[in-house]
Amino acid sequence: MTFKYLSVIALALSMLACQSEQSEQGEAMTEQAPQEQQGEMQGQFDQQQAAPQVEVTDEELEEFVDVSTVAQEIQMEAQTDMVTVVEDEGLDVETYNVIAEARYNGQSDEELDVSADDLEKFDSASDRIGEMEEELDEKMAEAIEAEGMDMERFMELNMALQQDQELQQRVQQMMMDSQTNQQQQQQMNPEGS
Known part of the structure; x- marks a missing residue:
């Protein structure tokens, strides 16, 4: 169930980013199944507590953040479609x-x-959503690998991110730096936005 595992990634990155736009998207995700996601996050956390420290270069961590952003966008689009399925029923x-x-x-x-x-x-x-989740798993894996990261390494880094506060701080700093750079570029070139 890659979809459910990746929903944890999206939630973790949304919390780390502390950006209002991502917070609004995170709220939309949370509306879908908050208790279920919290239970899954706790279960995964319990399983992962004994995992070893993972060595991550800044370059690889930047790649992970970029890949996670792509995965998050795909997932949010899929969740919107899933809400539509529920409402259509x-x-x-x-x-x-x-x-x-x-x-x-x-x-x-x-x-x-x-x-x-x-x-x-x-x-x-649920039947229709189950079919959508299978397609989403494939789409996410393809997108992650198309961005240049092995799916196994992506999952390993995600697991490490959930456990390691120092790694969380590194990701948060990278995201803030990236946001600052984007804002500076927009200010310098307002017509290109």
Whole structure:
């Protein structure tokens, strides 16, 4: 499930960037399944605590940030499409999330305060979203490798980023420097924006 793993990347980078635009996009992602993503993040964190330190050059870390940005854009577009699928089935995102969270936590459908019709809509939307996630996995892997990074190394760096505060600070500094450089270029060449 690369999609779910990469959603953690997007959330982590959004938090590190502290940019209002990315924060708004992060909120859109969070609306889709906040409790499910938090549970996945905690589970992955628990599994990764024992992972060894990873050596990362500044050049490789810059490449990782660039690749992550591309992956995040692809994922946000896909999540917008997934919200559309839910709504096309006649279900609101909040109800979808309630059912998804309950099933993720092993609750029975009878414990939920939703109609049988909503459960059918959920199942139909989930089937379509499952197909979309498979396509997204392939698209993300292709995009990451097209940017020049091996998928295995990308995942290794992502895992290290979630655990290593110094690495998080390096990424945050790179993102702030990149944002500053972009702003300076826009100020120097306002017509090129």
